[in-house]
Amino acid sequence: MSSSGxxxxxxxxxxxxxxxxxxxxxxxxxxxxxxLRDAFHQFPKNLQSTIFQDTLSAxxxxxxxxxxxxxxxxxxxxxxxxxxxxxxxxxxAVAEFKHAMVAHKRRCKVxxxxxxxxxxxxxxxxxxxxxxxxxxxxxxGLVCWSWNIAANDNHLWEMQYVALYGNCAKSKxxxxxxxxNYRLLQETIDTRIINNWKEVVKGSYTGALSKLLTTNRGxxxxxxxxVWLNNTKCPNIHSGIYEIQDVKPVxxxxxxxxxxxxxxxxxxxxxxxxxxxxxxxxxxWAYPKHIRK
Numbered sequence: 001m002s003s004s005g006x007x008x009x010x011x012x013x014x015x016x017x018x019x020x021x022x023x024x025x026x027x028x029x030x031x032x033x034x035x036l037r038d039a040f041h042q043f044p045k046n047l048q049s050t051i052f053q054d055t056l057s058a059x060x061x062x063x064x065x066x067x068x069x070x071x072x073x074x075x076x077x078x079x080x081x082x083x084x085x086x087x088x089x090x091x092x093a094v095a096e097f098k099h100a101m102v103a104h105k106r107r108c109k110v111x112x113x114x115x116x117x118x119x120x121x122x123x124x125x126x127x128x129x130x131x132x133x134x135x136x137x138x139x140x141g142l143v144c145w146s147w148n149i150a151a152n153d154n155h156l157w158e159m160q161y162v163a164l165y166g167n168c169a170k171s172k173x174x175x176x177x178x179x180x181n182y183r184l185l186q187e188t189i190d191t192r193i194i195n196n197w198k199e200v201v202k203g204s205y206t207g208a209l210s211k212l213l214t215t216n217r218g219x220x221x222x223x224x225x226x227v228w229l230n231n232t233k234c235p236n237i238h239s240g241i242y243e244i245q246d247v248k249p250v251x252x253x254x255x256x257x258x259x260x261x262x263x264x265x266x267x268x269x270x271x272x273x274x275x276x277x278x279x280x281x282x283x284x285w286a287y288p289k290h291i292r293k
Contacts, residue, residue, distance in 0.1 A: 003044040003046060003047070005262065006043060006044070006047055006259065006260070006262075007044070007046060007047050007050070009225070009258065009259050009262060010047060010050065010051070010259060012225045012226070013031070013226060013255065013259070014228065015028045015031060015032060015054055016054050016057065018228070019054070019057055019058050019061055020061065022064075022065050022067065022070075023136055024216070024228070025058075025061065025065045025067075025070050025073070026067070026069040026070050026072070026073035027073075027216050027217070028058070029058050029070070029073035029074055029076065029077045030073050030076055030077070030252055031217075031252050031255050032051070032054060032055055032058060032077055032080075033073075033076050033077045033079070033080040033252075034080070034252040034253065034255065034256050035051060035255070035256055035259065036051065036055065036077075036080040036081060036083075036084040036085070037080040037083055037084050038253075038256050039256050039259065039260050040084045040085070041084070042260060052085070052089055052093070055077065055081060055093055056092070056093060056096050058074065058077060059074065059077075059093065059096040059097045059099075059100040060096060060100060061100075062074050062100040062101070062103075062104050063100060063103040063104045063106075063107050064107075066107065066108065071104070074097070074100070078093075078094070078097050081093045081094065081097070082094070120146075122146065122149065122150050125146065125147060125150035126150050126153045126155070126156060129150055129151055129153070129156055130156060130159060133160075133163075133230050134160050134163075134164070134201070137151055137156060137160065138151070152198060154196065154197050154198070155197075157196075157197035157198040157200070157201055158197040160197070160201050161197055161200055161201050163230075164201065215229065215249035215250070215251075216228060216229060217229060217249070217250050217251075217252075217255060218234070218247045218248055218249050218250055219247070219248045219250050219254075219258070219264050220234040220236070220246060220247055221246035221247070221248075222234065222236070222238045222246055223236055225258075226250060226254075226255055226258050226264075229247065229249075233247065234246075234247055248264075250264065
């Protein structure tokens with residue numbers, strides 16, 4: 001394989017930058033795990049060195065990521081390190097992992113002592129949550145009572161509707177059909193009588209749309225590369241609701257496939273892979289609307 005070509009595709013994955021973002025850290029770690037386990041030995045030396053440095057960075061950043069999913073992902077990465085790296089690199093990486101786990105546990109203890117000492121006002125929480133995609137908005141609503149109330153703010157869900165379907169004040173998607181391309185079908189809706197936008201979004205959360213919303217990665221037909229998704233859309237400026245047919249959800253297996261061969265078998269998605277990439281979020285609407293204090 002071309003050394004420059006595969007290195008360029010790896011850089012486009014954006015794993016190094018994503019490791020520094022709490023909500024992407026677990027996914028980036030797991031993609032690194034699959035890359036190490038399934039393809040590390042195939043890569044040229046310069047890319048192997050880059051992947052190794054990114055793996056060390058993933059371990060070092062763990063103490064800053066105070067989530068259980070991060071801990072689970074980092075253990076998965078450790079398994080791949082032990083299986084794929086040569087002896088000297090493995091020794092360095094394992095030592096980094098051990099230091100990271102010690103620091104993580106210390107931070108957890110400090111966090112437990114400080115927990116509950118700060119409570120943000122509801123309007124501040126709502127403003128912060130307005131920057132989240134739908135899956136993240138549902139997730140933060142499970143953290144505590146005050147976050148649950150803020151995450152169910154009606155205006156936030158109206159914004160989610162607009163983000164998903166565009167600012168079409170009098171149209172509602174009836175369904176998203178998955179075939180050769182995704183097609184968005186609409187039906188008329190009177191938005192003046194809507195007082196529960198979450199239910200409106202929930203009503204359209206089925207089938208192919210569900211598959212797109214529960215993945216963090218997609219192959220963009222415009223970019224010709226694997227990108228991070230935000231409510232089904234490519235983050236680049238060409239993205240838009242009417243280009244939804246140009247974005248296909250991909251798994252970590254397919255990310256490795258893209259990296260190695262610069263190709264993607266969209267039809268080869270693995271159900272097992274979705275189990276760790278957030279497949280449980282496919283039961284998004286099984287969560288209660290409110291939680292007890």
